[in-house]
Amino acid sequence: xxxxxxxxxxxxxxxxxxxxxxxxxxxxxxxxxxxxxxxxxxxxxxxxxxxxxxxxxxxxxxxxxxxxxxxxxxxxxxxxxxxxxxxxxxxxxxxxxxxxxxxxxxxxxxxxxxxxxxxxxxxxxxxxxxxxxxxxxxxxxxxxxxxxxxxxxxxxxxxxxxxxxxxxxxxxxxxxxxxxxxxxxxxxxxxxxxxxxxxxxxxxxxxxxxxxxxxxxxxxxxxxxxxxxxxxxxxxxxxxxxxxxxxxxxxxxxxxxxxxxx
Amino acid sequence: xxxxxxxxxxxxxxxxxxxxxxxxxxxxxxxxxxxxxxxxxxxxxxxxxxxxxxxxxxxxxxxxxxxxxxxxxxxxxxxxxxxxxxxxxxxxxxxxxxxxxxxxxxxxxxxxxxxxxxxxxxxxxxxxxxxxxxxxxxxxxxxxxxxxxxxxxxxxxxxxxxxxxxxxxxxxxxxxxxxxxxxxxxxxxxxxxxxxxxxxxxxxxxxxxxxxxxxxxxxxxxxxxxxxxxxxxxxxxxxxxxxxxxxxxxxxxxxxxxxxxxxxxxxxxxxxxxxxxxxxxxxxxxxxxxxxxxxxxxxxxxxxxxxxxxxxxxxxxxxxxxxxxxxxxxxxxxxxxxxxxxxxxxxxxxxxxxxxxxx
Ligand SMILES: Nc1ncnc2c1ncn2[C@@H]1O[C@H](COP(=O)(O)OP(=O)(O)OP(=O)(O)O)[C@@H](O)[C@H]1O
Ligand SMILES: [Mg+2]
Numbered sequence: 001x002x003x004x005x006x007x008x009x010x011x012x013x014x015x016x017x018x019x020x021x022x023x024x025x026x027x028x029x030x031x032x033x034x035x036x037x038x039x040x041x042x043x044x045x046x047x048x049x050x051x052x053x054x055x056x057x058x059x060x061x062x063x064x065x066x067x068x069x070x071x072x073x074x075x076x077x078x079x080x081x082x083x084x085x086x087x088x089x090x091x092x093x094x095x096x097x098x099x100x101x102x103x104x105x106x107x108x109x110x111x112x113x114x115x116x117x118x119x120x121x122x123x124x125x126x127x128x129x130x131x132x133x134x135x136x137x138x139x140x141x142x143x144x145x146x147x148x149x150x151x152x153x154x155x156x157x158x159x160x161x162x163x164x165x166x167x168x169x170x171x172x173x174x175x176x177x178x179x180x181x182x183x184x185x186x187x188x189x190x191x192x193x194x195x196x197x198x199x200x201x202x203x204x205x206x207x208x209x210x211x212x213x214x215x216x217x218x219x220x221x222x223x224x225x226x227x228x229x230x231x232x233x234x235x236x237x238x239x240x241x242x243x244x245x246x247x248x249x250x251x252x253x254x255x256x257x258x259x260x261x262x
Numbered sequence: 263x264x265x266x267x268x269x270x271x272x273x274x275x276x277x278x279x280x281x282x283x284x285x286x287x288x289x290x291x292x293x294x295x296x297x298x299x300x301x302x303x304x305x306x307x308x309x310x311x312x313x314x315x316x317x318x319x320x321x322x323x324x325x326x327x328x329x330x331x332x333x334x335x336x337x338x339x340x341x342x343x344x345x346x347x348x349x350x351x352x353x354x355x356x357x358x359x360x361x362x363x364x365x366x367x368x369x370x371x372x373x374x375x376x377x378x379x380x381x382x383x384x385x386x387x388x389x390x391x392x393x394x395x396x397x398x399x400x401x402x403x404x405x406x407x408x409x410x411x412x413x414x415x416x417x418x419x420x421x422x423x424x425x426x427x428x429x430x431x432x433x434x435x436x437x438x439x440x441x442x443x444x445x446x447x448x449x450x451x452x453x454x455x456x457x458x459x460x461x462x463x464x465x466x467x468x469x470x471x472x473x474x475x476x477x478x479x480x481x482x483x484x485x486x487x488x489x490x491x492x493x494x495x496x497x498x499x500x501x502x503x504x505x506x507x508x509x510x511x512x513x514x515x516x517x518x519x520x521x522x523x524x525x526x527x528x529x530x531x532x533x534x535x536x537x538x539x540x541x542x543x544x545x546x547x548x549x550x551x552x553x554x555x556x557x558x559x560x561x562x563x564x565x566x567x568x569x570x571x572x573x574x575x576x577x578x579x580x581x582x583x584x585x586x587x588x589x590x591x592x593x594x595x596x597x598x599x600x601x602x603x604x605x606x607x608x609x610x611x612x613x614x615x616x617x618x619x620x621x
Contacts (some may be wrong), residue, residue, distance in 0.1 A: 060483075079486075080487045081486055081487070081492075083487075084487065084488055085489055092484070096481050096484035097481070097484070098479075098481055098484070098485075099480050101473070101476050101477070101480060105473055108470075108473055109474070109477050112473065112474060112489065113488075113489045117469075122469035123462040123463075123465050123466050124465065125465035125469060130276065134274075137275040137279065141275070176488065
């Protein structure tokens, strides 16, 4: 699909990022960009630094060196909730849902940056606030329909199977109407059918809402299918950056995946 | 009558957002209010009102306050007593310094003052959690009680350190506080306030701020990443919680006991309210009432039950027995059912919804 698609300006640019934890170099000199409207995959073996990269992008980790330019503004770090305000939403490798809350409430939390009412009107739950709540509920119901999770609307998410939890987490991120959506292994631990569903959701989100997506995924079939461009990391270093066909034939990538040491 | 939702289809999200989406629940609630507002005042004795209903209502209010902070926002607090004392002393200072101030204003201002104190003592919650936060709130508990004991200004330099509610009326001639106040007027006043405040609390917990609190409780890192400002959201929880505890403290001193010393709000009170929300149900407004009812009724049950079956138990054994029963129940609820009596009630209702068909 990469060939027919054309993309807009650069939405996010990562330059010369270095991140280490004590002696562990999680990221070394990473450089890439994400263009508006594309699906950008980040791949690499376990411990390559993929999750760390997403954490740097949304301000959860602060790199020791390097700059991140998002929507034209360059910075070396920001707070996660600022990133959220700037339109960056994400899901986690280890699901980070609010376990005691229902599916509906979890996804509703994704709307909170769009909700404006003050404390008093919430306490009254009347008039203006009720209208606001219902308007946002309608948005959330659209997402629930889209993700086909109507039946579990009122179920506490702690009781849901893994695959559905991943879906709810995607729903919460989508509810924020992000410009940039970061997905950390959205299909890990899923069976083929669930993976197909999730792929469809990702493609449709990108297609219909125009959401830019950065995706970490281990299933090479899925990644090559979904993504427009890939970054390959290995031991925190950037091995390759390009379209699926280029990356597939890159010798360094093949070596890394086959475990060949230089 | 069957407990069914069959045939009740929601035609709008607004209807689905109602507090009682199932009609039978709404009827039950209205019936309950009718009993509380009409039945109880007509039938109950003064003794029953002032020794059972008033402490029940006041403790329920404090439990709602703590439940907002601990049950909903997940911030463990052992400072409830201190906040109740703040409300009581604020009400005392306000009503004696401004004798013309309307009692309702006095109570609301006491709540607001306590909210301010709560915000101050809530600031460490940004850095510390769980057990450590509990210890920090415990420190605030001791500090506040020490302060009210230490400085005579708070008691208007009363020699005994006891404050007594000055007689005040509302709506013309109805004495709400002071020796002339009839238990039934106090009860109705207190009930109206508590019902109203409980409704507002319920609304808060099911709206945007409530979801923010629960998000912080369930996973604070994820909450921050979806854009919830940590400190502000936690401090709002402290403020709202302390507002409720403050009014509860003011009611305790003004409506229930009439006069009070700081010791009434010592750390035991904090634990008592904490036990109530554990037994009644963490994260449930209804559970706050159930827990308070349980706390008020159990001692009476333990006093009378052995007597009825012809066993005589000494007073000291009784108080030991009481502590043991609470201990066992708290361990039970913490391990088996953290959502307390409120959850058991919900499970019962879910069963009733399907009854008599098992699935
Ligand atoms: N918070 C942290 N503290 C210490 N070390 C960390 C931390 N986060 C990541 N690391 C280390 O950084 C390196 C990269 O980790 P990261 O989680 O980014 O890898 P990954 O590519 O996402 O791997 P996986 O495919 O297993 O998810 C690892 O060696 C990891 O142990
Ligand atoms: Mg990872």
